[in-house]
Amino acid sequence: MAAFLMAAFIRGLDRDEVGALTRTMIDSGRRLDLAHMTAGRIDKHSTGGVGDKVSLVLAPLVASLGVVVPMMSGRGLGHTGGTLDKLESIAGFQTKLSLDSARRQLDEFGCALIGQSEEIAPMDRRMYALRDATCTVESIPLIAASIMSKKLAEGLTGLVLDIKRGSGAFLPELERGLELAKLMIDLGAEHGCPVVALITAMDRPLGRACGNALEVEEAIHALRGEGPPDLMQVTYALGAEMLVLAGAAPNTDTARRKMEVAISSGRAAEMFQRIIAAQGGDPAVVEDPSRLPQAREVEIFSAPRAGVIARVEPRAVGRGIIALGGGRTRMEDRVDPSVGFVIRARPGDVVRVGEPLATIFARDEAGIAAGMASLAEAFVISEEAEPPLPLVSHRVTRTGVEPYEAEPWVRTAEFPVFVEPR
Ligand code: URA
Numbered sequence: 001m002a003a004f005l006m007a008a009f010i011r012g013l014d015r016d017e018v019g020a021l022t023r024t025m026i027d028s029g030r031r032l033d034l035a036h037m038t039a040g041r042i043d044k045h046s047t048g049g050v051g052d053k054v055s056l057v058l059a060p061l062v063a064s065l066g067v068v069v070p071m072m073s074g075r076g077l078g079h080t081g082g083t084l085d086k087l088e089s090i091a092g093f094q095t096k097l098s099l100d101s102a103r104r105q106l107d108e109f110g111c112a113l114i115g116q117s118e119e120i121a122p123m124d125r126r127m128y129a130l131r132d133a134t135c136t137v138e139s140i141p142l143i144a145a146s147i148m149s150k151k152l153a154e155g156l157t158g159l160v161l162d163i164k165r166g167s168g169a170f171l172p173e174l175e176r177g178l179e180l181a182k183l184m185i186d187l188g189a190e191h192g193c194p195v196v197a198l199i200t201a202m203d204r205p206l207g208r209a210c211g212n213a214l215e216v217e218e219a220i221h222a223l224r225g226e227g228p229p230d231l232m233q234v235t236y237a238l239g240a241e242m243l244v245l246a247g248a249a250p251n252t253d254t255a256r257r258k259m260e261v262a263i264s265s266g267r268a269a270e271m272f273q274r275i276i277a278a279q280g281g282d283p284a285v286v287e288d289p290s291r292l293p294q295a296r297e298v299e300i301f302s303a304p305r306a307g308v309i310a311r312v313e314p315r316a317v318g319r320g321i322i323a324l325g326g327g328r329t330r331m332e333d334r335v336d337p338s339v340g341f342v343i344r345a346r347p348g349d350v351v352r353v354g355e356p357l358a359t360i361f362a363r364d365e366a367g368i369a370a371g372m373a374s375l376a377e378a379f380v381i382s383e384e385a386e387p388p389l390p391l392v393s394h395r396v397t398r399t400g401v402e403p404y405e406a407e408p409w410v411r412t413a414e415f416p417v418f419v420e421p422r
Pocket of ligand 1: 146
């Protein structure tokens with residue numbers, strides 16, 4: 001297998017070969033049989049980023065609107081965070097559900113947030129460990145087969161992909177992201193599963209909170225209508241695609257309005273409480289996020305000089321979380337859910353020397369020092385701002401790649417991307 005992975009990494013796989021590999025990986029395990037359900041069954045997958053807590057908001061939000069969301073997520077990988085680690089910062093939350101329990105939960109109220117088990121595509125788990133050991137992770141055909149084998153075993157009627165681009169993405173270049181998107185869309189079509197991909201920015205962290213419990217807290221705020229604008233923009237863009245694919249909204253405009261009502265009425269937050277309770281967690285965190293693990297040490301990181309924030313480098317922030325103990329360098333490492341950063345300054349902000357840019361949450365003084373060093377690397381302050389990537393730049397479907405048409409609500413001055421939320 002190691003020799004095969006090296007060959008696939010170096011020489012690539014042709015379309016038939018990726019198709020055969022994906023089928024073999026799906027057939028190595030069971031499938032989630034949801035054919036008895038009449039509602040659309042839609043999942044979302046992100047290629048990974050820093051501060052990317054979209055799944056925590058999106059799954060309850062879309063499920064509260066009648067879509068069945070069997071969401072299968074992963075753990076932190078490299079400098080990026082993982083939804084399972086974030087969820088497990090809620091006391092008692094179980095992500096290891098059997099397929100039968102997930103199915104019961106989906107039947108009952110339409111959403112389950114689960115990890116990959118030995119039941120779904122077990123071949124992927126073994127191949128993934130070998131890819132890690134043989135440095136063959138960053139291969140477009142191997143990534144596509146790995147992700148799609150798990151997603152296609154979930155019995156979906158549609159899938160939405162969030163393909164990150166920019167310095168903090170695994171595939172920073174737009175062209176490689178598009179290549180991956182097209183391949184996964186094609187694999188979906190081969191199995192009768194329509195796939196839509198949005199290309200989104202990962203040249204700065206998404207939202208303000210970076211770190212497991214801090215991100216859950218920000219997601220709860222988002223579900224209560226107090227989310228940062230960039231997080232909401234990406235969430236609504238992906239959610240609109242999910243609702244349209246499920247047939248729960250005729251177009252993205254209507255979908256967006258439905259999502260706003262689900263949030264303002266409290267339905268989306270209630271759905272999150274329901275999921276937490278069903279999976280053994282403490283549902284009271286939704287009312288009172290201070291029940292989440294709290295860091296012992298908190299310190300402000302201030303601007304070392306005056307100027308314009310040119311960049312907030314996601315890789316440095318992600319590596320900083322690992323240095324604080326909030327991520328892994330080896331699979332068996334334990335994660336401290338309480339640590340991380342809240343990044344207040346955004347690219348384009350003009351700052352004075354000594355102005356607070358971020359808050360560090362650590363377990364001890366050594367963690368604060370490590371956090372300070374990571375943020376000193378992450379914040380690039382210069383004379384001029386560097387134009388950031390558009391938050392959502394392209395939409396990819398079977399018919400091709402189109403520039404993402406920002407909805408009017410994104411273009412207006414009322415919804416600026418780089419203004420501090422309340
Ligand atoms: N996520 C996966 O599940 N597989 C990959 O190969 C890369 C990211």
